[in-house]
Amino acid sequence: MLQRSRQRTNRLWPVLAAPGVGWLLLFFLAPLYVVLAIVFGQRDPVFRTAVPVWNPLQWDPTQFTYVLTRIGPDGVYFPALVRTVVYVAAASILCLCIAFPVAYYVSRLAGRHKGLLIALLIAPFWISYMMRMLAWVNLLQNDGLFNRMLSFGGLFDPNVDWLTGQPVVVILGLVYGYVPYMILPLYAGLDRLSQSMLEASRDLGANRVSSFVRVTLPMCRPTIMAAVLLTCLPMLGDYFTNDLLSASPKTAMVGNLINDSVQAPGQTGQAGAFVMLVLLATVLPMVYYVRVTLRGDEVRT
């Protein structure tokens, strides 16, 4: 009896998981292999379309090395890569500077307005990203409200062209777009923080600053890392913020390189190579995120 039921359970769980596993294999892993086959594949000499090569033994690295030689310090793609790193780093630091105090206040000190504040913090999630960018496009136009505000009713003439290649606008746009994605995980982590531990540190004589630095921060380091990763990773593939708020090659990031080469005929292989590069650059952070999440599961169960 026991034997039989155990056998049945053994079959039940794989059957339940099978559709999801199959879906991920078909539409998540397989497409990534297609990218490899295209990057290391051939190009049709007449139509300039990509011809994927499925057999790894026949892979031809020409297109990949073509891109690789152009991302070095002298290559045409180098500035965009540096810009990506600088913009994403700056935006992430700014995000953390905003998100941490807000998450800390709402999770630990908000009192009876907590529910309302959480609803307002979550609201940007359910407002389309494009709409939030559109809102800034409207505000930052040459005759927009922002310039009018700067002129203090005609006192000054700021006359700044915000929407044509201003790095500051792009970075702040990224912050505006992604900071909600940082606040929520931080909120969840800080909310779980044990209050008794903090009280103990105060009882044992630590002042506010040192109990924050020596108790709060170390306890929520995994949360902070996960929250930073959750904002960094999508920023690395972002091109639309840039397109809407700058639309200038002066601020192009690696996402723009991908987007431009996907749409250009004959550059499919290059687009694939950029995808491979971003994937390689993000694989370690992603694995780190997965490990933190899995460890969190173990602690909770």
Place this chain on the structure above:
Amino acid sequence: MSVMTPEKTLRGPVGWWRDPWRRPRILAGITIAYLVWSLLPVLIAVMFSFNDGRSRTNWQGFSFRWYWGDQTKSVWHDASLHTALLQTLKLGLLSTLIAVPLGVLFAIGVDRWRGRLPSGANVLMLISFVIPEVLLAVALLFMVTSLALPFGLGTSAQVIGLVTYQVAYPAVLVRARLATIGPQYEEAAMDLGASQLDALRRVTLPMLMPAIFASTVLVFADVIDDFVLVRYLSNGSATEPVSVKIYNTARAAPTPALNALATLLLLAAFAAVVIGYLVFRRMTRNDDTTGRGIAAFAGET
């Protein structure tokens, strides 16, 4: 300001700073400033959708001109605008209907099924959760265009991409819920004679319902805001949803009809979330094993 022992009471900013019971006014200020910064631009964009004139920066009186008043350019009369809205809602419904059951079954199966294969599948699912969206989008685009598949670009490819990207949401939420429920209810049911499948169907599944429902709402709200996947996998303007429409026209002298379209999308997401939250509260009315606040609804516990 609180009352302290008389000899220690200090007036002025220094005393305020040292008072350990002072209210967290600085943090509260940062939080409020953040909320204003994050929500006010969107509210202004919504306001200008009701503008009587063509401008998105000069207020010229209230009207519904851009919703249905204008005979050619309003959302109601301009076919390209309302097909975008319909496409968005269609993608939202279809993707949610596929992604949620897939993710829930996956979560239950992987949670119980021990071994290398399910933990590998779990890692794959978590990576699909954090991979930069543009990478998945380009990979799927390459797969659809370079293989002879039974589906082409357009709604079917968009739904497949969205399901792949969203399936992790219900899976993560349901697994977290399974961890808090624990195995004891199911074991009790089986001790009382229920088979494994019956215990799952009649004990575990009802207890999972709030988490499943919350993830349904989250997936829907997320899908209708999606941009990267649906843009690459669309096939001409007939399958371009609202986000793509905004992206295409935001920098090309749009009318407030674009704001009106974005506002309608916002209303759809808002309605889904508010109704969803009210239903969620009803579902968890007598359940004290789960959080009932808006944070629990958004999957932050």
